[in-house]
Amino acid sequence: MSRTLWVAAWGLVAMAGVSAGRFLTSGPLTETVHAAEPAQPAPLTLDQLVSGQLKIVDLGWSLNDTSPYWPAENYEPFRLKTIATIEKNGVLSKAFYTPEHLGTHLDAPNHFEKNQPAVEKIDPAHLFAHGVKIDISHQSDMDADYRLTVADVTRWEAEHGRIPNGAVVLVYTGWSQHWTNYPRYKNQDPQGKMHFPGYSAEAAKFLVTERHAKGIGIDTLSIDHGPSTDFIVHHIVNGAGRYGLENLARLNDLPDRGFYVVSAPIKIETGSGGPARVFAILPP
Numbered sequence: 001m002s003r004t005l006w007v008a009a010w011g012l013v014a015m016a017g018v019s020a021g022r023f024l025t026s027g028p029l030t031e032t033v034h035a036a037e038p039a040q041p042a043p044l045t046l047d048q049l050v051s052g053q054l055k056i057v058d059l060g061w062s063l064n065d066t067s068p069y070w071p072a073e074n075y076e077p078f079r080l081k082t083i084a085t086i087e088k089n090g091v092l093s094k095a096f097y098t099p100e101h102l103g104t105h106l107d108a109p110n111h112f113e114k115n116q117p118a119v120e121k122i123d124p125a126h127l128f129a130h131g132v133k134i135d136i137s138h139q140s141d142m143d144a145d146y147r148l149t150v151a152d153v154t155r156w157e158a159e160h161g162r163i164p165n166g167a168v169v170l171v172y173t174g175w176s177q178h179w180t181n182y183p184r185y186k187n188q189d190p191q192g193k194m195h196f197p198g199y200s201a202e203a204a205k206f207l208v209t210e211r212h213a214k215g216i217g218i219d220t221l222s223i224d225h226g227p228s229t230d231f232i233v234h235h236i237v238n239g240a241g242r243y244g245l246e247n248l249a250r251l252n253d254l255p256d257r258g259f260y261v262v263s264a265p266i267k268i269e270t271g272s273g274g275p276a277r278v279f280a281i282l283p284p
């Protein structure tokens with residue numbers, strides 16, 4: 001049954017005052033397990049937002065010369081140089097240098113796939129989305145190389161309801177607790193291979209194709225887990241024209257659902273991504 005038909009059917013049943021329990025046991029509709037979906041959170045409004053009634057969580061880290069970055073050739077730390085001071089010049093002004101993929105940042109679709117848009121060409125409408133958080137911190141505690149599975153997503157949906165189409169999906173691994181300790185955060189073994197959690201190819205494909213996620217994010221260095229060498233999750237996400245959000249902060253402050261995500265990457269012409277301000281907007 002299509003989603004539209006199903007919504008219509010549910011509306012009729014609800015109007016008839018039939019309980020969800022009875023509905024679940026009635027005839028051919030039993031396969032539509034969404035009957036047991038928890039109530040959708042009430043929509044938030046922009047008036048609530050601008051009048052300060054909503055909670056805003058800053059999902060970004062401040063940049064400095066100790067900020068973790070991708071440990072590969074030609075990648076360098078963030079640098080900040082003061083080029084004018086109030087004492088000397090009557091004005092404070094600085095210049096900075098950073099790889100695009102350092103700190104809290106967005107991976108543009110052209111990061112891993114040719115013929116996909118650069119960061120400045122991302123449709124701004126795609127940078128505003130419903131947000132959901134999937135917590136795999138327990139699995140990640142047990143296995144630093146853990147990858148979000150489709151079963152994790154299915155379990156989440158059984159508890160919280162279907163992921164809205166076009167959402168930004170955020171995976172919370174708990175890895176952000178290591179942010180201020182770069183060696184621990186990248187967690188390289190003696191061979192230099194990194195170990196931190198990420199998405200599986202199957203889960204990324206499911207989210208992008210079945211749930212039409214606008215983007216997927218994580219609180220580690222990469223949406224692919226640390227040991228990855230083929231970067232399959234990047235290829236899947238970027239190949240579908242979607243973006244990634246990496247090195248996110250404070251995902252632990254988010255509910256499982258019922259919030260919005262706003263991502264504002266720096267607008268570098270031809271850029272493969274860049275430092276981004278990322279905010280979650282929550283009910284009061």
Ligand SMILES: [Zn+2]
Pocket residue numbers: 101105106107246273
């Ligand atoms: Zn990146």
